[in-house]
Amino acid sequence: MLSKRPLEGIRVCDFSWVGAGPYTTRLLAEYGAEVIRLETKTRPEILRLTGPYKDGIPGIERSGYYSNRNPNKKSIDINMKHPKARNLVIKLIKVSDIVINNFTLGTMEKWNLGYEDVKKIKPDIIYVTMPTQGSTGPHRDFMGFGATMSALVGINYLTGFPDKEPFGTGTNYPDHVPNPAHTAFAITAALWYRRKTGQGQLIEVAQTETALAVLPTATMTYAANGTILERMGTRDLNAAPHGVYATQGRSRWIAIAVFNDDEWERLKNVMGNPTWADSEMYITLAGRLANQDELDRMMEAWTQQHEAYQLMELLVKAGVRAGVVQNSKDLLEDPHLHERGYWIYLNHPMMRRHVYNNSPVRLTRTPAQISAPAPLLGEHTDEVLREILGFKEQEIIGLREEKVIG
Amino acid sequence: MNQAEGNIFNNLRIVELAGELGAYTGKLYADLGAEVIRVESLEGDPTRREKPFYKDVPGTENGLRYQYLNTNKKGIVLDITTPEGKEAFLKLIPTIDLLIESFAPGYLESLGLGYETLSSLNPKLVHTAITPYGQYGPYKDYPYSDLTTMAMGGMLFLAGADNDKPALAPDKQSFFQADLYAALGSMLAVMHADLTSEGQFIDVSIQESVATALENAIQTYDLEGRIRRAAGAVEAGYGTYTCQDGHVYVMAAMGRNTHLWDPLVKWLLEEKIPNAEVLQGEEWQEPDYRKKEEAKDVFKEIFEQFSARYPKNVLYEESQKRNVVIYPVNNAKDVLENFQLYYRNYFREMYSESIKGKLTYPGPPYSLEKLPWALKSSAPAFGQHTVEVLSELGYSIEEIKSMGERGVSYAK
Numbered sequence: 001m002l003s004k005r006p007l008e009g010i011r012v013c014d015f016s017w018v019g020a021g022p023y024t025t026r027l028l029a030e031y032g033a034e035v036i037r038l039e040t041k042t043r044p045e046i047l048r049l050t051g052p053y054k055d056g057i058p059g060i061e062r063s064g065y066y067s068n069r070n071p072n073k074k075s076i077d078i079n080m081k082h083p084k085a086r087n088l089v090i091k092l093i094k095v096s097d098i099v100i101n102n103f104t105l106g107t108m109e110k111w112n113l114g115y116e117d118v119k120k121i122k123p124d125i126i127y128v129t130m131p132t133q134g135s136t137g138p139h140r141d142f143m144g145f146g147a148t149m150s151a152l153v154g155i156n157y158l159t160g161f162p163d164k165e166p167f168g169t170g171t172n173y174p175d176h177v178p179n180p181a182h183t184a185f186a187i188t189a190a191l192w193y194r195r196k197t198g199q200g201q202l203i204e205v206a207q208t209e210t211a212l213a214v215l216p217t218a219t220m221t222y223a224a225n226g227t228i229l230e231r232m233g234t235r236d237l238n239a240a241p242h243g244v245y246a247t248q249g250r251s252r253w254i255a256i257a258v259f260n261d262d263e264w265e266r267l268k269n270v271m272g273n274p275t276w277a278d279s280e281m282y283i284t285l286a287g288r289l290a291n292q293d294e295l296d297r298m299m300e301a302w303t304q305q306h307e308a309y310q311l312m313e314l315l316v317k318a319g320v321r322a323g324v325v326q327n328s329k330d331l332l333e334d335p336h337l338h339e340r341g342y343w344i345y346l347n348h349p350m351m352r353r354h355v356y357n358n359s360p361v362r363l364t365r366t367p368a369q370i371s372a373p374a375p376l377l378g379e380h381t382d383e384v385l386r387e388i389l390g391f392k393e394q395e396i397i398g399l400r401e402e403k404v405i406g
Numbered sequence: 407m408n409q410a411e412g413n414i415f416n417n418l419r420i421v422e423l424a425g426e427l428g429a430y431t432g433k434l435y436a437d438l439g440a441e442v443i444r445v446e447s448l449e450g451d452p453t454r455r456e457k458p459f460y461k462d463v464p465g466t467e468n469g470l471r472y473q474y475l476n477t478n479k480k481g482i483v484l485d486i487t488t489p490e491g492k493e494a495f496l497k498l499i500p501t502i503d504l505l506i507e508s509f510a511p512g513y514l515e516s517l518g519l520g521y522e523t524l525s526s527l528n529p530k531l532v533h534t535a536i537t538p539y540g541q542y543g544p545y546k547d548y549p550y551s552d553l554t555t556m557a558m559g560g561m562l563f564l565a566g567a568d569n570d571k572p573a574l575a576p577d578k579q580s581f582f583q584a585d586l587y588a589a590l591g592s593m594l595a596v597m598h599a600d601l602t603s604e605g606q607f608i609d610v611s612i613q614e615s616v617a618t619a620l621e622n623a624i625q626t627y628d629l630e631g632r633i634r635r636a637a638g639a640v641e642a643g644y645g646t647y648t649c650q651d652g653h654v655y656v657m658a659a660m661g662r663n664t665h666l667w668d669p670l671v672k673w674l675l676e677e678k679i680p681n682a683e684v685l686q687g688e689e690w691q692e693p694d695y696r697k698k699e700e701a702k703d704v705f706k707e708i709f710e711q712f713s714a715r716y717p718k719n720v721l722y723e724e725s726q727k728r729n730v731v732i733y734p735v736n737n738a739k740d741v742l743e744n745f746q747l748y749y750r751n752y753f754r755e756m757y758s759e760s761i762k763g764k765l766t767y768p769g770p771p772y773s774l775e776k777l778p779w780a781l782k783s784s785a786p787a788f789g790q791h792t793v794e795v796l797s798e799l800g801y802s803i804e805e806i807k808s809m810g811e812r813g814v815s816y817a818k
Contacts, residue, residue, distance in 0.1 A: 003604060006594040031594055050661060052626040064625025139746035142726050147637070148733040151655035152744075156646065157737045158576040159565060165646050166653055166735045169575050170564040170636025176619035178771075181586035185434060186772040188593045189414065192600070193777060197412035201775040209752050213771035214430075214582040216474040218738035219753065221458045223766030224470060228737050229458070234553060234562075234574045237457040242553060244562070244571050251569050255557035316548040323554030325572060327563045328627040328634065331617060334558075336545040342614055355628040360584070360614030361591030362540070365606035366598055 003366050005032030010191065011388075013089070013096040014038065014073070017045045019146050019175035020183065020207060021102035021130060022069040027184040028098075029072035030359050030368035036074045036092065036384055039377050041406045042081070048377065054351040060377055061350040067374035071346065071356050076385075077378025077406030080111060084404045089113065091389045093121045097194075098187060102130035105140055115202045124200040126190045130183065134206030146172025153211045154218055161233040174211040182210045240288035241267075241295050244325055245303040247311060253325040254308050256299070256315065260285065266318045271302055348373040378406045413777060415439035418596070420504045422479075423486070424451040426578075427508035427536040427612070429475035430585035431592065435504075436478035437770070437779050443480045443502075443795055445495070448816060450483075450788055451476075460761045466788050467760040471577075473785045474767060477756075481786030482795045483816035487517060490814045495519065497799045500528045503596050506588065508536045511546050521607045531605040532595040536588050540611035550612070552578035559616025564623060567636045583615040642696040642705035643667060646735060649713040653735035654721050656709070659696050667691070670730045679712045742766070758784035792817035 010033040014025045022037070029035045039045055047066040054062040078085055089111075093099060099118055101108050108114050108129070115127045129135070132144045150156050150168050160167035183205045190201050212219070218229045236242040239259040247254050258264050261284070268277045276298050281291040288295055303311060308324045315322035326334065332343060332355065344356045351373070359368035385391040385405070399405045418440040422432045424447070436442040444451070450466060453475060459468040467473075485491040496519070499505070505524065507514065514520050521533045535541060538550035545558075553574055556562040561580070566572035588610045599605050617624075626634045637644075643658035658670045667690065674682035685708060689695045696702075713721060718734035725732035734740060742753060752769045761784075770779040792815055796806050809815040 003598070003602065006598045027590065050622075052622055052628075052630045052632070054629050056630045062629075064629045065622040068622070068625055133746050134750050137746045137749040139726075143729070143731055144733065145657055145731070148655055148657055148731055151646075151733045151735045152741075154736050154738060154741045155575060156653075156655060156735050160573045161571075165648070167565065167573050167636070167646070168655075169561065170566065170572075171561075171619070171621040172637075173575070173579075173619060176621065177583045177586060177615065181583070181590055182434075182771045185586070185590045185593055186774055188590065188597065189438065189777055190774060192414050192593070192597045193412055195597075195601075196414060199412070199776065201777075203775070204773045205771075206750070206773075209747070209750070209769065210771040212741070212747075212752070212768045214579065214586075215577050216768050217458065217471055217577050219741055219768060220470045220474060220766060222738035222742055223753070224460050224763075225458065225462055227458070227462075228739055229576070231573065231576075234571070236553070236574075238455075239551070242551075244553075244557070244574075246571075253557075253571065255553045255562065257551035257553045259551070319549055321549045321551045321554050323548075323550070323558040325557040325563050326560050328560060328620065328623040331560045331620075331624065332627060336539060336543040337614070337617070339543045340540055340611070340614070342617070351629070355624060357618055357624065358614070359587075359591075360611050360618055361587045362609040362611075363591055363595050363606055364609065365604060366595065 005369065006366050007191075008032035010034070010098065011096045012036065012098045012100060013092050015099070015101035015103065015108070016130070017102065018047055019102070019172060020179035021100060022047075023176060023180035024183040024187070025073065025100060026069055026071065027180060028187065030370060031366070034074070035072065036076060036380070037070065037375070038078050038080070038089070039075050040079050041077055041377055042079055044377060054354070059350070064351075064354065067348065067351065067354065068356055070374035071370050072372050073375055074380035074384060075375035075377055076381040078381070079403060079406070082402070082404045084399070084402060086111060086113070088389070088399070088404065090121050092384070093118055093125065095388060096122065096125070097191070098126045098128065100128040104143065105131050105135055119200070122200075124194060124198060126187060126194065126200045126203065128183065128187060128203045128205070130179070130205045130207060132207050134209065135204060146175035149174050149208055149211060153208050154215060155211070158218060158229060158231050160231045162231060166231060174207060178214050179205065179207050179210050182213070235292065240285065240292050241299050243296055243299075245296070245300045247303050247306050247308040249308070251327070252308050254303055254311055255323045255325055257321040258288070259321075263320055264288065267315070267320045270314050270318045270320060274302070344370045346370070346373040349376065381405050413439060415777065418504070419443075419502045420506065421445060421498055421502050423505070423507040423509065425508040426452050427581055428506040428534075428585060428588065429453065430582055431506050431534070431536070431588040432479060433475055433477060434589045437781065438777055441480070442478070443482060443498070443791070444476060444786065445486070446481060446483050446788065448483060448485055448813060454788070460763060460765070470765075473758060473761065473765055476785035477767065478782050479786055480791035480795060481788065482792040483789040484792075485814050486519065488814050490809060492517065492519065494796060494799060494801070494815075496527060499524050499531065502528070502531065503599070504532045504534065504592050506534050506536070506592070511535075511537055511541045525605060529605055530599045530603050532592055532599055532608065533605070534588050534592045534608040534610065536584050536610040536612070538612045540614065541609045545613075552580050555580040555612040556616060559613045560620050560623065561616045564620065564635055567640055580612050580616050583619060584610050584612040587615050640697055641693065642690070642701045643670070647706065647710055647713055649716060649718050649721055651717040654713060654718050655733045655735055657731040659693070661693060662691060664691055665729070666731055669728050673728055673730060674708065674712050677712055677715075679708055681708050684708065754781050756781050756784055760784060760787035760790070787818050789816040789818040
């Protein structure tokens with residue numbers, strides 16, 4: 001039997017925008033938290049103005065970049081630059097459990113909504129701030145993005161081919177999993193702590209430092225051995241063959257990883273035990289590692305003759321680690337993900353039926369639920385003011401006339 | 407309740423069945439004060455055998471990744487496939503809040519150690535299973551590695567442009583992603599169990615974890631029917647360029663916004679870079695224009711005449727004064743010498759007993775005002791806590807010794 005979702009009854013006053021912040025509050029919303037995003041039509045959230053858009057037509061209610069980070073949330077349209085906005089926000093904070101922002105340092109303080117201010121409004125608040133490089137130090141005010149952070153912390157240097165320039169993941173990677181998942185974990189711990197003690201607390205997530213926590217090897221190796229690790233394409237220090245090989249079709253590859261002699265024998269069997277594979281060069285892992293250029297060429301001559309998914313089936317059934325390099329179309333059509341209900345289609349007033357990913361963590365008794373599409377900008381302004389903050393209809397009309405709310 | 411009593415981590419006890427997955431999940435708890443017991447088979451944790459090694463010397467204790475992932479934990483050795491090992495494992499179950507494991511779906515059931523059995527011994531138990539493709543579905547038994555799950559989860563495809571082969575990110579990011587989601591899900595479930603006394607089983611899929619890191623790629627296909635690859639490298643003013651001592655990453659182009667572009671062009675003009683005035687043309691405000699091969703070449707030629715004059719850190723610091731975004735492409739040495747990280751004391755040194763040497767570790771991923779993060783002890787040596795943990799469960803020293811002799815366990 002399913003139980004109540006673990007974060008039901010928790011309200012989040014969400015000032016965050018763009019990258020890691022909204023992804024964090026999405027994770028909370030999946031488990032039942034009521035997340036109220038503070039947005040404004042006077043300066044819409046950057047992701048609402050970033051594609052892809054429904055049918056390729058730009059519009060603040062058409063962005064898929066925005067939508068997938070914001071299901072299950074409410075949106076109120078409030079102009080923080082208006083002097084009367086703060087009073088409204090104070091009312092919201094008084095009935096919230098968490099206040100979160102990922103602005104550059106000083107923005108919340110400018111509104112007198114820094115941690116010390118907010119603590120006076122709601123003494124047991126959990127206050128989350130996500131400055132890119134932390135709230136102290138000479139670079140604390142530096143402007144940056146997920147992609148630039150990747151360069152700074154060393155992801156780019158290590159992602160790419162040795163004979164080419166550093167490449168990186170091709171995304172704002174730290175914004176997606178490392179920063180949001182760490183932050184949501186810390187928030188959950190703070191909620192539990194509050195349940196035990198009645199006390200709130202400050203959580204600071206310096207995004208570069210969080211990213212470095214999942215990049216231990218290169219820095220530890222340099223510190224211990226004085227060696228600078230270099231990018232190696234798709235190779236691995238502990239396995240060979242270990243790479244991405246062309247198959248039939250354009251931009252179609254299969255990933256194959258062989259960590260030991262047993263797996264090498266299995267791979268040879270699938271290849272039909274060609275004579276080249278019996279060469280002395282390839283008998284041991286050390287030999288395969290030392291002769292990878294030639295090994296990869298021979299492997300690819302074989303993989304190119306095959307269709308990627310058929311080859312994957314042959315390999316995995318024989319116990320060889322293999323996977324097709326899937327693109328977004330492949331993933332949306334992936335039979336395994338479909339059987340697991342990973343893709344969820346929701347209806348949105350402007351975007352109609354469109355896709356969201358489910359949670360990758362299945363809590364069997366208290367599962368995540370993605371039930372409402374991303375909100376329209378200001379969709380819940382009246383609802384929140386009336387039902388949560390207790391404003392009367394006349395007051396709401398007044399605030400709208402004064403352009404405090406949209 | 408006071409702060410120390412309220413520190414939930416001090417009252418949490420966790421068992422990890424050692425594999426390639428789950429170690430970071432346990433580390434997040436251990437570094438905040440939870441008691442985490444890592445149960446290894448007699449073959450030992452596979453990450454122990456991974457390069458790079460401390461001082462480049464292979465050895466059971468010397469794997470740097472192993473050392474990182476297992477700080478603040480206890481380590482015991484137990485063969486849970488033997489009747490005695492199974493019995494000892496089952497004795498642990500009622501004493502713990504969370505079990506983290508990464509065996510193939512159905513394996514623990516085949517040993518008689520499945521969730522139903524464990525849950526009957528401890529109804530509050532949270533059992534978190536991390537697997538490449540989850541507990542059910544047609545791919546559930548597929549063998550995997552980080553490379554293949556990065557491929558099947560879609561992140562690998564994005565790390566390349568045009569028809570180029572993609573590159574793999576370092577440090578097994580797919581494992582970190584699954585471990586992170588496992589940590590979050592486990593925390594929610596343990597907190598729920600604390601309130602309701604209801605434990606539960608958690609199914610974490612690496613493939614699905616990776617598929618949450620695809621930025622807007624899924625929506626680009628769903629809404630516009632386009633298959634996208636890497637975002638950088640396809641547009642003038644957005645991506646990697648050479649400089650005097652390596653590479654920098656530039657972000658001057660952002661849709662139709664010009665707030666990052668204009669100050670960069672102004673800077674190039676001040677430096678009297680040949681042809682810099684070309685970049686003032688209105689066409690450069692159009693993303694479609696900036697994506698043309700010709701535009702990319704023109705920008706690169708102009709910009710690199712400028713960037714060749716300065717080292718990456720000078721460009722980085724000076725750019726920020728001008729509202730320009732130029733970041734250094736740092737290697738590990740650069741990162742360790744980064745002034746900001748140094749100032750904030752991010753990297754931490756600790757003597758590791760098991761390798762008899764000092765290691766430098768990445769520091770806290772967050773700071774919680776009332777739940778302190780600390781490195782207290784280094785990764786356990788093979789079998790270091792076997793005696794301690796089995797004694798607590800009521801085994802005598804003789805029994806533990808005998809288990810060692812018969813290959814059920816190992817104690818250091």
